[in-house]
Amino acid sequence: MNRADSEIIKALLKDQITEDFDNADMIIINSCGVKGPTEHKIRKRIKEIQHQGKPLIVAGCLPKISQLDTNVIGTNVYDIVEAVKKVEQGQKVNIIKEEKQNKLCYPRIGNNVIGIIPISEGCLGSCTYCAARLARGRLFSYPVESIVKTAEQFIAQGYKELQITSQDTGCYGMDHGERLPSLLQKMVSLKGTFKIRVGMMNPNHAHQILDDLLQVYHNHTIYQFLHIPVQSGNNQILQLMNRKYTIDQFLEICSAFKKEFPHSCLWTDIIVGFPTETEDQFNDTLEIVKKIQPDKINVTRYSPRPNTRAAKMPQIPGWIKKERSRTLYRLRMDISLQINKQYTGKSFEILVNQKGSVKKTMIGRTFNYKPVVCTGDLGEFKTVTITSVKPTYLKAL
Secondary structure, eight states, X not given: OHHHHHHHHHHHHGGGXXXXXXXXXXXXXXXOOSSHHHHHHHHHHHHHHHHTTOOEEEEESHXXXXXXXXXXXXXXXXXXXXXXXXXXXXXXXXXXXXXXXXXXXXXXXXXXXXXXXXXXXXXXXOOTTOSHHHHHOBOEEOOHHHHHHHHHHHHHTTOOEEEEESSOGGGTTTTTSOOHHHHHHHHHTSSSSXXXXXXXXXXXXXXXXXXXXXXXXXXXXXXXXXXXXXXXXXXXXXXXXXXXXXXXXXXXXXXXXXXXXXXXXXXXXXXXXXXTOOHHHHHHHHHHHHHHOOSEEEEEEOOOOTTOGGGGSOOOOHHHHHHHXXXXXXXXXXXXXXXXXXXXXXXXXXXXEEEOSSTTOEEEEOTTOOEEEEOOOTTOEEEEXXXXXXXXXXXXX
């Protein structure tokens, strides 16, 4: 979602944009505010830029969550042109709007291989730890026709991967009637050779559409990839988080996907050290991880966010959060390595969708979105054989 907003900023400012910091007359930061450490990094960067005397605009979620001593606009990034003009004239800018617009109507400058398609903004949750909902607000689903039209345009422009994204793809359409499986059915019917990656969905909403979701996932255009955050393996902690599902419901979704798609790739998110979390409750999380065998876990040490209920609860000491984070990370890496070893020597068709971190290498994605370090051209579909593996990626070199 944040990247899609950045693509709008780039397109609206067009040839005024430079990636060269030294030559820039003005700096724009499109910010995230979901975690405490992220906010600290952004605040540090703001001070560095201000020390150099360059005009600065901070856009995105953080200005709607925390007070910042600089020019700001919110998630209403389509107001960036007005903001830049005012800063150029020496005015102080504070353009924070609560309105919701269909951002698919605005131009975008992307990378020509991966097309990010936000399908909604906001969510229906009220998680006690989350500040992102304060920034993005309640669910506003974009019209189906607008999403399908954007997909058609991206495919016509040569994009090979469409990333469906929102704060929670699972609740799409609950404000206007047409749900995610129906939207996906329309998208897989489009002409062209491309893949669809469905973004994160919360368990309570995924559970409601599970049968229809499994059915549409059988289409080979959709990556057999499921990102479903559990956040904790203990029901009492889930209640304190106000997560609106039980561990049994979460396990039911994972089990149904693995039964239907045995080689599907499962990602989950876990918060360690949530207020009042005991050692036994953390051990429940470890047991859930062992049970579902996820390919990847996004591990977050709980950090209090402004104006959230969890920030007022009894906090866990930092050293305990760090210890639990390391324990979970080690378990995750062990599980991931064992899963990835099963891919050695096997051949797969992959889509080369980004450049690698090492010179002349690329990253491709298998049918279930596993990353493969390889060679090739951006946007190319090719067959490779896996020669070796690491916990976080496969290699075909």
